[in-house]
Amino acid sequence: MRRKVKQLIFSFALRAGGLQARDSLARALSGVGCVFVMHRVVREKSESPARGLTITAAFLDQALGFLRDAGAEFISLSSLGQRLASGGPHARPAICLTFDDGYRDNLTLALPILRKHNAPATIFTPSGAPDRTMDVWFLRLEKAVMSSDELRPDLPGVPPVLASSTPSQKADAYRRLSQYVHQDIMRNKERIQGLLPRARISDEALAAEQFLTWSELRELADDPLVTIGGHTVSHPVLRYLDERSALHEMVAGRSRLAAELDRAIDLFSYPYGGRKEIGRREIRLAREAGFDLAVTTFYEQVRPRHGPYAFEIPRMTLGGLREDIAALEFDVLGCIGAGASKGALPNAVAAAPGRKLSA
Ligand SMILES: [Zn+2]
Known part of the structure; x- marks a missing residue:
């Protein structure tokens, strides 16, 4: 919520006052820095x-x-x-x-x-x-999506047929199915086993493909x-x-x-x-x-507090x-301040970044 309010303030200030307002806001909101995940x-x-x-x-x-x-x-x-x-x-x-x-x-x-x-x-x-x-249900799901043109999940609340032939269809199918798992991870990660059973590829083999x-x-x-x-x-x-x-x-x-x-x-x-x-x-x-220190995915800059x-x-x-420098600029504006303000001014507001996190 705080982030939405801040975006609105930035948006208003940029439209009303242009660069000057933006710089003063940036200074007002300046923090220690940003940690990226x-x-x-x-x-x-x-x-x-x-x-x-x-x-x-x-x-x-x-x-x-x-x-x-x-x-x-x-x-x-x-x-x-x-x-x-x-x-x-x-x-x-x-x-x-x-x-x-x-x-x-x-x-x-x-x-x-x-x-x-x-x-x-x-x-x-x-x-x-x-x-x-490690239980690598997310790699199993990814593999299932990558290796088929169509999935028939048979899961409550999920469409019975998910096209997965193009990259965007695969991304959409993966998003829907991982959302389903995240509703109740411990139970639902077992329910997606049917899409790519452990008998066909082990967790160990999946992990060996991707992890160090x-x-x-x-x-x-x-x-x-x-x-x-x-x-x-x-x-x-x-x-x-x-x-x-x-x-x-x-x-x-x-x-x-x-x-x-x-x-x-x-x-x-x-x-x-x-x-x-x-x-x-x-x-x-x-x-x-x-x-000594632990990081979260609470989405904000690091501040003195x-x-x-x-x-x-x-x-x-x-x-x-959102792989977009303007969106990045929006995220870091408060900690970088006026130094980041060259160019891309209107985009910085238009391109409020997505906030998919965790895992
Ligand atoms: Zn993790």
Whole structure:
């Protein structure tokens, strides 16, 4: 709601006062910086029907160039935590990059772009992804959609026939079916099994196609730009678990990463990190699990007031459904301020970005 109100204020100010009003608003709303969340990096959007969770390598490159030119400083998430704790003013707004779930493309496609821009990033992986033990219902669903021209789901509330021959039909079918699963993940993820039964391809094989191996994670962890963070063992909705199980997911995932990568794991990302899924209990447990800082998908910039709340650092999507510099500009306007205001003024309002998050 706050975001909608802010968009309206921006919209009104831009129309009424033009650049000057926009700059003063930007200063008034300026924060510490922005933390961006990404998942998969792809060459083309059509590579995956899960478009909301992808960013093309080209847009990542373009976005980092835009942010740098606008005066942002790329820093690590740990450095952001230190800045927040110190509470002092900072000349340049900070940008932190994060990738959730441990996809292999983070190494093959993202890392060269991170190096080009000298931009640090944190990769949050559930230990069950490199261990190949995670329930990968979302990869199963994607595979089912990618490998057929038509799906007949037989699920309540879902059309009985879903065309899936073109990239846009596949994206639509994937969106409808993943929405169905998210209505009740624990029950519905089993109900979509019929679309691509485990007998035809194992979870282990699906995970091996997409997720980093331990060896690849070590390669990433050894890069000075990369930090590896915890993301539980099995990527559950923590809120659905009893307290003991939720804490175990956090601690065991952290221990496994620390042992395999031979380093401390200090940062955590809540799986499904939205406001409906993350409450006081999950925040307390992340602290008890021994982490120093945790990121959510509460959609806003990082502001000085987040200083005492290192376990609920907000993040905004980079890429996703709207790969558009004007939409990015809208998201970061408050933290980058006047430096980002060259060109694209009307578009910044017209292109309010989509907000598909989590996973
Ligand atoms: Zn995740």
